[in-house]
Amino acid sequence: MKIAVAGKGGAGKTTVSGTIARGLAQAGHPVLALDADANPMLGVSLGVGAEKTDLLLGVRQGIEAGEVEHEPTIEGMVAHFGADAPDGVRLVVASRLDVANPGCQCCGVSPDQLLRELEASHRTVICDLEAGIGTVVRMEPGNADVVLVVANPTAKALEVARRAVEIASDKAEVIVLANRVRDDSDLELIRAVLGDRELVVIPEDTVIAAADRDGLAPIDLDRSSPGVAALVQLADRLAGAPVAA
Numbered sequence: 001m002k003i004a005v006a007g008k009g010g011a012g013k014t015t016v017s018g019t020i021a022r023g024l025a026q027a028g029h030p031v032l033a034l035d036a037d038a039n040p041m042l043g044v045s046l047g048v049g050a051e052k053t054d055l056l057l058g059v060r061q062g063i064e065a066g067e068v069e070h071e072p073t074i075e076g077m078v079a080h081f082g083a084d085a086p087d088g089v090r091l092v093v094a095s096r097l098d099v100a101n102p103g104c105q106c107c108g109v110s111p112d113q114l115l116r117e118l119e120a121s122h123r124t125v126i127c128d129l130e131a132g133i134g135t136v137v138r139m140e141p142g143n144a145d146v147v148l149v150v151a152n153p154t155a156k157a158l159e160v161a162r163r164a165v166e167i168a169s170d171k172a173e174v175i176v177l178a179n180r181v182r183d184d185s186d187l188e189l190i191r192a193v194l195g196d197r198e199l200v201v202i203p204e205d206t207v208i209a210a211a212d213r214d215g216l217a218p219i220d221l222d223r224s225s226p227g228v229a230a231l232v233q234l235a236d237r238l239a240g241a242p243v244a245a
């Protein structure tokens with residue numbers, strides 16, 4: 001299965017991607033987490049740590065600087081532009097390079113193409129997309145099976161979410177996450193824009209904020225806090241019943 005995570009800048013895409021990836025892995029599923037953001041931070045939310053996450057970006061940028069060898073195959077990219085994250089999650093940084101050589105798989109390939117080409121029969125691929133709707137617009141049917149659209153109770157985030165839902169609905173199953181919900185009025189605001197479709201509610205969570213402050217994975221801080229637990233529950237739903245206790 002392939003899952004893409006979309007939404008406005010700051011909506012919570014990286015938090016959602018990292019926590020669902022870890023949740024899936026803790027339930028026994030092999031997971032490849034793909035960071036498609038030009039400023040890759042998925043490693044931090046996965047629990048790889050800020051320093052190692054920064055090193056991964058360095059490897060990616062090293063291609064541009066001519067210090068790192070190009071990698072012509074998709075699975076080669078998984079091996080060379082990635083790191084092992086906790087619970088066996090494989091993290092791969094596939095952010096777009098400024099000086100891309102379109103003939104070369106590892107730097108010319110766009111993250112959405114990479115998402116399409118990655119083999120997902122034996123693993124779940126979850127991709128933290130760039131902010132906004134650009135990647136969703138470019139996405140072709142089949143690139144991802146499920147698009148998680150992360151909405152927040154703010155006018156701008158909701159407008160991006162509304163457009164993302166509209167565009168992605170033709171291409172994949174869409175699940176909307178109402179993230180950072182504090183109370184019923186937040187939920188009403190989100191419903192007013194997104195209609196009466198199903199919303200997966202992720203409450204505003206002090207554990208997520210604390211994890212962010214300390215550069216930790218929220219799931220390592222407290223798996224049962226309301227926001228984290230809602231994401232773990234969504235991971236279980238996405239994977240069907242957990243295969244491991």
Ligand SMILES: Nc1ncnc2c1ncn2[C@@H]1O[C@H](COP(=O)(O)OP(=O)(O)OP(=O)(O)O)[C@@H](O)[C@H]1O
Nearest residue numbers: 009010011012013014015131180204205208212227
């Ligand atoms: N449910 C939540 N409760 C509390 N804080 C949250 C929640 N979800 C996200 N945040 C906080 O919101 C901020 C943005 O989250 P995150 O980095 O995951 O968003 P993003 O969409 O990936 O942003 P960007 O577009 O910059 O990559 C972070 O400080 C994060 O800790």
Ligand SMILES: [Mg+2]
Nearest residue numbers: 013014037041
């Ligand atoms: Mg992010």
